[in-house]
Amino acid sequence: MLMPKPNCKPSRLAGALATVVIVVLAAALAAPAQDSPARTTTSPQTKPSGANAQPQGQSDDTTTTLKVNVEVVQLFFNVKDKHGALIPNLNKENFDILEDGQPQTIKYFKAESDLPLTLGILIDSSGSQQRVLEMEKEVGGSFLENILRSKDEAFVISFDVDINLLQDFTNSVSRLRHALNEAKINTGGVSCSGGPIGPQGPIPCSSTGPRGTALYDAVYLASHDELSHEVGRKAMILLTDGEDQGSRLKIKDAIEAAQKADAICYVLLIADRGFYGFGGGYSGDYDMKKLTLETGGRMIEVGNKVDKLRKAFEDIAAELRSQYNLGYTPTNTNRDGSFRKVEIKPKQGDYKIQARSGYYAVARRGE
Numbered sequence: 001m002l003m004p005k006p007n008c009k010p011s012r013l014a015g016a017l018a019t020v021v022i023v024v025l026a027a028a029l030a031a032p033a034q035d036s037p038a039r040t041t042t043s044p045q046t047k048p049s050g051a052n053a054q055p056q057g058q059s060d061d062t063t064t065t066l067k068v069n070v071e072v073v074q075l076f077f078n079v080k081d082k083h084g085a086l087i088p089n090l091n092k093e094n095f096d097i098l099e100d101g102q103p104q105t106i107k108y109f110k111a112e113s114d115l116p117l118t119l120g121i122l123i124d125s126s127g128s129q130q131r132v133l134e135m136e137k138e139v140g141g142s143f144l145e146n147i148l149r150s151k152d153e154a155f156v157i158s159f160d161v162d163i164n165l166l167q168d169f170t171n172s173v174s175r176l177r178h179a180l181n182e183a184k185i186n187t188g189g190v191s192c193s194g195g196p197i198g199p200q201g202p203i204p205c206s207s208t209g210p211r212g213t214a215l216y217d218a219v220y221l222a223s224h225d226e227l228s229h230e231v232g233r234k235a236m237i238l239l240t241d242g243e244d245q246g247s248r249l250k251i252k253d254a255i256e257a258a259q260k261a262d263a264i265c266y267v268l269l270i271a272d273r274g275f276y277g278f279g280g281g282y283s284g285d286y287d288m289k290k291l292t293l294e295t296g297g298r299m300i301e302v303g304n305k306v307d308k309l310r311k312a313f314e315d316i317a318a319e320l321r322s323q324y325n326l327g328y329t330p331t332n333t334n335r336d337g338s339f340r341k342v343e344i345k346p347k348q349g350d351y352k353i354q355a356r357s358g359y360y361a362v363a364r365r366g367e
Contacts, residue, residue, distance in 0.1 A: 072107065073099075073330055073359060076233055076323045077296070077344060080352045086322045087351060097328055098343045099358075104328040112325045117147070118169075118230045119154040120222045120263070123180065124240035124270075126160040126213040127187040131272050132304050136239045139306060141177040143313040147320065148173060155226055159218035160186040161246070169226075187212065215240060216247035216254040219265070219291070223257035235264040235297070235320060241271040242284025251287045258295045259339075260360055265295040268312050270302045296356030335363040 075097075079087045092109030121144070123136055144154060148171060156167040156179035167179030219238070227234045236258065244251070258265050267288040285299065292299045300312040332340070341358040 071329045071333070072327045073342070074325065074327045075342070075344070075355065076112065076325050077353060077355045078319050078323055079346070080354070082350050082352065084352075086318060088322070090324065092326065094347055094349070095326070096345045096347060097326065098345065099328075099330055099332065099340050101341075102331055104331060107327050107329055109324065109326045112233075112323050115233055115325075116151040116153075117149075117320060118227065118232065118234045119144075119147070119152065120226060120234075120236040121154060121156045121176070121180070122218055122222055122236060122238045122240070123156065123158050123183050124160070124213060124215070124238070125158040125183045125185055126245075127185060128213070128241050128243060128272060129270070130185050132270050133183065133185060135304070135306050135309060136270060137180045137183065139309045139313060140180050140239060141173075142310075143317065144176050145173045147317050148176075155222075156180055156183075157218055157222055158183040159214050161188055161212055161214065162186065163214055163218045163221055212245040213240075213243055214247045215242070215244040216249050216251055219254035220249050220257045223254070223261040223263055227263045228257075228261040230261075233320075233323070234262055235266065235316075237266045237268065237316065238288075239268050239270055240284070240288075242267065242269055242288040244284075244287070251290065255291055255294045258291070259356065259358075260362075262359070263295060264297045264356070265291050266297040266316050267292055267299040268302050268309065269299055270304065270309065272304050294357050296354060298354065330361075332361070335361050337362050 079090060081087055088111065090111075092106045095106070095109075097104045097106055121140060123133075123140065125133060129136070148154060150171065153169045153171055154167075154176055155165065155169050156176055158164045158166055166182050167175055170176060215238075219236070222236055227236065269285060269288060271284065285301070288299045291297075300308075300315065302308045302312055326344075330340070338361055339358055340361050342355065344353045344355050346353065
């Protein structure tokens with residue numbers, strides 16, 4: 001169950017989960033994330049705002065996040081060459097944009113470097129992370145210290161048999177570091193008799209089957225109850241081996257929630273293969289690749305090497321600071337809730353564009 005720590009400000013996640021009935025899960029997954037107001041606090045499910053950045057750096061893929069605001073689809077993305085280096089100094093004449101295969105007209109285009117960033121750190125504290133958790137805390141804290149600026153905000157969630165909001169949105173690196181250090185290995189049981197994700201919450205409760213790493217549930221909750229109420233540039237970084245055991249939702253539910261929250265998902269695959277023994281037992285990378293591909297992030301394999309983890313965080317920081325921003329008015333004006341496939345294509349050059357696969361054309365509030 002998702003439990004806020006007592007030293008944090010009151011969690012909107014817990015309030016949100018306690019008020020949504022199981023039968024509205026489908027509606028919750030379809031709830032509009034794209035038209036959320038900026039930096040407002042109204043209901044227990046509403047949170048402050050979000051963020052953004054520009055080109056320069058390196059890595060081995062690219063990044064994108066999308067939001068729909070009134071009639072405009074806004075898209076943040078990176079461009080890389082065939083070697084994975086970020087490409088700066090491009091303009092709108094370098095690209096074509098298509099929605100469901102139909103050409104669209106780019107209304108504005110800019111290389112962004114100063115927009116705020118809203119960031120979620122999700123740290124796996126299940127038994128399989130016993131020998132790598134301290135490494136994750138230390139390197140993750142250094143990353144937050146380097147990436148966060150005065151206008152940025154971040155939150156920290158740990159997940160194992162339970163899901164805990166260790167720190168809600170804050171700009172304080174010291175609070176975020178403290179939250180990371182609060183993550184503890186937990187292999188105990190979980191009750192279905194109550195709590196924020198109990199029978200009253202949006203995640204169905206099941207008393208059958210093993211439950212050890214509620215990874216998909218954590219992604220859903222971070223997306224639906226935290227990031228969906230933000231605007232601007234949003235990203236989620238998962239430190240995990242990718243193995244889910246006992247989530248009540250499926251990977252497709254987690255992906256859909258992230259897409260509707262316009263959140264880029266990065267996965268740092270920190271797999272202590274020794275935990276699974278020689279000859280198998282580990283298969284967490286497949287679903288993590290799918291999650292990152294659909295949301296415009298990428299998966300980086302770290303294993304249990306601290307140098308690889310530092311390099312992965314450096315690459316993500318470079319990408320988040322190196323984004324282009326374009327906007328277009330869709331020729332299809334229907335807001336029927338359907339998923340629209342979006343493609344950014346370079347007109348020339350051997351460029352790689354890593355973008356999320358599309359957006360949901362949900363009705364604006366009040367319609």
